[in-house]
Amino acid sequence: MPPTPARTSRRAVYDELRRRVLSLELPPGAALSENELAAALGVSRTPVRESLILLSQEGLVQVFAKVGSFVSRVDPDRVADAQFLREAVELASLADVPSDPDPAAVADLRENLALQHLAADDVEEFFRLDEAFHHGLLRLAGHENVWPTVVAAKGHLDRARRLGLGETSTQVFITQHADVLDALLAGRREEARTLMQGHLRRVFADIQRVRERSPDLFASNAEAVPTRRSVAVWE
Amino acid sequence: MPPTPARTSRRAVYDELRRRVLSLELPPGAALSENELAAALGVSRTPVRESLILLSQEGLVQVFAKVGSFVSRVDPDRVADAQFLREAVELASLADVPSDPDPAAVADLRENLALQHLAADDVEEFFRLDEAFHHGLLRLAGHENVWPTVVAAKGHLDRARRLGLGETSTQVFITQHADVLDALLAGRREEARTLMQGHLRRVFADIQRVRERSPDLFASNAEAVPTRRSVAVWE
DNA sequence: GGTACAGCGCTTGTATGTAAGCCCATGACA
DNA sequence: TGTCATGGGCTTACATACAAGCGCTGTACC
Numbered sequence: 001m002p003p004t005p006a007r008t009s010r011r012a013v014y015d016e017l018r019r020r021v022l023s024l025e026l027p028p029g030a031a032l033s034e035n036e037l038a039a040a041l042g043v044s045r046t047p048v049r050e051s052l053i054l055l056s057q058e059g060l061v062q063v064f065a066k067v068g069s070f071v072s073r074v075d076p077d078r079v080a081d082a083q084f085l086r087e088a089v090e091l092a093s094l095a096d097v098p099s100d101p102d103p104a105a106v107a108d109l110r111e112n113l114a115l116q117h118l119a120a121d122d123v124e125e126f127f128r129l130d131e132a133f134h135h136g137l138l139r140l141a142g143h144e145n146v147w148p149t150v151v152a153a154k155g156h157l158d159r160a161r162r163l164g165l166g167e168t169s170t171q172v173f174i175t176q177h178a179d180v181l182d183a184l185l186a187g188r189r190e191e192a193r194t195l196m197q198g199h200l201r202r203v204f205a206d207i208q209r210v211r212e213r214s215p216d217l218f219a220s221n222a223e224a225v226p227t228r229r230s231v232a233v234w235e
Numbered sequence: 236m237p238p239t240p241a242r243t244s245r246r247a248v249y250d251e252l253r254r255r256v257l258s259l260e261l262p263p264g265a266a267l268s269e270n271e272l273a274a275a276l277g278v279s280r281t282p283v284r285e286s287l288i289l290l291s292q293e294g295l296v297q298v299f300a301k302v303g304s305f306v307s308r309v310d311p312d313r314v315a316d317a318q319f320l321r322e323a324v325e326l327a328s329l330a331d332v333p334s335d336p337d338p339a340a341v342a343d344l345r346e347n348l349a350l351q352h353l354a355a356d357d358v359e360e361f362f363r364l365d366e367a368f369h370h371g372l373l374r375l376a377g378h379e380n381v382w383p384t385v386v387a388a389k390g391h392l393d394r395a396r397r398l399g400l401g402e403t404s405t406q407v408f409i410t411q412h413a414d415v416l417d418a419l420l421a422g423r424r425e426e427a428r429t430l431m432q433g434h435l436r437r438v439f440a441d442i443q444r445v446r447e448r449s450p451d452l453f454a455s456n457a458e459a460v461p462t463r464r465s466v467a468v469w470e
Numbered sequence: 471g472g473t474a475c476a477g478c479g480c481t482t483g484t485a486t487g488t489a490a491g492c493c494c495a496t497g498a499c500a
Numbered sequence: 501t502g503t504c505a506t507g508g509g510c511t512t513a514c515a516t517a518c519a520a521g522c523g524c525t526g527t528a529c530c
Binding site: 033034035045049063064065066067068069 | 482483
């Protein structure tokens, strides 16, 4: 008997819109319209509008009164901020992992690693597993509930990562994941910390290269000029 | 010419509600009603409802479909999560402070410290200065934009702090602030880190004592039982 | 051809109406 | 006295109507 898990219409719209933005299915700069989205999703403007407001608070969309709503361009500053935040949190969490971590949580991580090998070529699935792996590491230290905050802050980082998917083979990341886990479970705290920092920064470095190739998707500075009808996506 | 600074009605309602929740003017457990709030604030239900949705995403209020909306009780787990998050971020930021920090930012911090002495007895003002001080420290490392994320996550922590205002003299905190800044500007990084950690944990320790005195304001576990009409506040 | 201006279409913001459901009080009944 | 059914009043979720304003586009004029 959960309190309010009600599968409300707003929740469905929010989840779907967020997924499409993060997957770049709705590309940075794309114009959104409450009316169009409502019609396409078969709901009224209300749940669509409320979802857009939530996404705008996360920084994933920008709403301009009486002008329009747009998917945010990837902001390099926000990417860097998210990188700093996640690195601070994940490294600090490693220090709080007990010497005898929860066996179930460890088993989940090992299984996740195995699945990563299988999904090495499926980018979408690999990203999902990658997220779960990092979340699982926080769980080892009992900090799993901090993950949602990190997730909410790193939307720009995630989009940049997807853009840079071809830069580094997923095999490299999988090996780094395994190395971090091994060092951690062997009690080599300092090594685990160093490995994790290297892993996170490698991801970050890829983004710089991507930016040179696809400058249109990035917002160079605070010039938030809305471009009407740049792209018509969705269905 | 800012893009969308439009002083919209929703923004005003959101700011006001958030302020009242964090200041405990709207105490944990208080019942909120879209209709009542709308009438009291002289607006329609729409901006009120949208504000409540935003606050619920921050965890400051809980909305139960077709039952009611309530100010969240202070959740000790969330307080601990926020403590971990802010400690991770603020300590990591200290490591990124350059050897020659921006003089203007340093001057702001020194002035802030002076004001803290003057406002030692004005709890509300001291809290404001305390927030600005910690925000300013992040600015020294160029991580000032991470502060909003920390702020959004530490609502429960802030309410708990206000409850524990009498536990420790503000003088103690002011001295700790000054010590951290002195060590940092003198280049004693490790000492600054240790002092900051001690400062943040002292604040946290106070909360435990408060909880024993005012258990009603805390949610012991996940029992999210809505209590109708517990308090009628707001003029 | 070039330029200024007016109007129209689209946008979001706000207000209001409708629907569905939970909680509690009231009253019948054993 | 205790217990169970039922209805009314309240809630939020969603749908719709109205208001206000930006920006493009066509047109008149030079």
